[in-house]
Amino acid sequence: MQKVPNDSIFEGMAAYVAVVNAGSFVAAAQALGHSSSYISKEISKLEKRLGSRLLNRTTRTLSLTDAGRAYYERANQIIIDAENAERSINQLQETPSGLLRVNAPGSFGSRHLLNVFGEFMQHHPEVKLELEFNDRVIDVVAEGYDVVIRVGAIKDSNLVARKFTQSRMVTIAAPSYLEKYGTPLNAEELTQHPCIVYSLLPTPTLWTFYKDGQRININVEPRAICNSSHIEVSMATQGIGITRVPLFTCEKEVRECKLQLILDDYDEVPFEIFAIYPHRQYLTAKVRAFVDFVVDTFKENSV
16 A cells, blocks of 8 residues: 655655755745744755755755755656646636536426526636436435536435525416316316326325415326426326426416416415535535526526
């Protein structure tokens, strides 16, 4: 197993390189913010550890031995590499750049985030974007995403979640369906209609409504079960049955009268939509810039 260098090795190396570059112990001490005696002790410890004299020094002159010259060439390059490494990390913290991996629910992403992504990349040309739209549950850390857009409550307290908008659940059906089968007048009548349900919910066939603060649970009969809100909306538009989805998945179809809101006199229970990322400390510039951009774009307006 390779031995890991300790801090004293790097301190002695830095002191030695500073002395050679500055041409004196005094100038090196000023450059490093230490005393001359500290620099002298570090050089002495370094020479003892190496078992070789690196510098020939008098009160007036300073010269390198052959060993000192060979050590300086290697040590100076190590110091330069270390400074470049720190500079590259600092740049990541200051300038949005590099690959940004983002995951979002399919219907929300395609309907509300595509323009956001485009505008963000116009503002930050050094950022490369990797997008994935799907409705499955994502493990943010294990799957290596920088930001995940999530609908509803966040259970993992180890993640940072910033709310940027909200929506609500709506019950919808095509006008052709309602003309043929009638419009339910209350939630209980949904049991008499074929429904389209979302398979990724814990209890897909259990629909919850609220009236005057009271919770009402309805077990519906599924005619179709699917794992995408986009598919639910499409099937409802074709008159297959009634479905219940977030408003952001169907607002365009409702506006164009392809779908109709029903049972909309029940209490509205809004749910929040978040941008989630793994760490608050040492946040990279690309993540900070993207999350700030999303929050600023929506300004917590409902969708």
